Amino acid sequence: xQLLEQSPQFLSIQEGENLTVxxxxxxxxxxxxxxxxxxxxxxxxxxxxxxxxxxxxxxxxTFQFGDARKDSSLHITAAQPGDTGxxxxxxxxxxxxxxxxxxxxxxxxxxxxx
Amino acid sequence: NAGVTQTPKFxxxxxxxxxxxxxxxxxxxxxxxxxxQDPGMGLRxxxxxxxxxxxxKGEVPDGYNVSRLKKQNFLLGLESAAPSQTSVYFCAxxxxxxxxxxxxxxxxxxxx
Numbered sequence: 054x055q056l057l058e059q060s061p062q063f064l065s066i067q068e069g070e071n072l073t074v075x076x077x078x079x080x081x082x083x084x085x086x087x088x089x090x091x092x093x094x095x096x097x098x099x100x101x102x103x104x105x106x107x108x109x110x111x112x113x114x115t116f117q118f119g120d121a122r123k124d125s126s127l128h129i130t131a132a133q134p135g136d137t138g139x140x141x142x143x144x145x146x147x148x149x150x151x152x153x154x155x156x157x158x159x160x161x162x163x164x165x166x167x
Numbered sequence: 168n169a170g171v172t173q174t175p176k177f178x179x180x181x182x183x184x185x186x187x188x189x190x191x192x193x194x195x196x197x198x199x200x201x202x203x204q205d206p207g208m209g210l211r212x213x214x215x216x217x218x219x220x221x222x223x224k225g226e227v228p229d230g231y232n233v234s235r236l237k238k239q240n241f242l243l244g245l246e247s248a249a250p251s252q253t254s255v256y257f258c259a260x261x262x263x264x265x266x267x268x269x270x271x272x273x274x275x276x277x278x279x
Contacts, residue, residue, distance in 0.1 A: 084266045095257050095270030145266040157209035
């Protein structure tokens, strides 16, 4: 069974601060996805990284996939209240009958105070 | 283009009652998934389907059944609801060859 450990579970910061969320595993994933979820809604995909060492930027958000494809990080620069939400990482299974199945981390609840 | 829709949005059941949750997608996706979300536990896969007429067990399948009679619909059934099945249920779909999943808005189920 593949596991993804996401940390921290809770993050409460002031507007303008920077933050990093981590996802770690002992398993290798074919891809790593980050989702954002708002209360009462389903998760919405932010980004997918597929290559070891890959870095993707989405405005103030920077996503990195570890060289060995076992871990990932999400860094937010100058956080804003609109960034508040639940952030989920999800690892894609490597191959075979498990291809496409996602293993989710526990999630990080981010609160950005004005 | 509605994406993934789920009905109902909320439901309260008494222990032992049965119900069916409906998921529909209009993106012609081959793969569909049912997850449950509980505080501090992320999303856990209940059952999934790789195509019309096929289903498979996920991580936490006990107490649930599914059917995929039409490509666009994926039904999740609870035959005899238990308080442990109180959760938020999400349906998701994806197309063949890509791992990104698209989620519905969820169904909040309470079993008393």
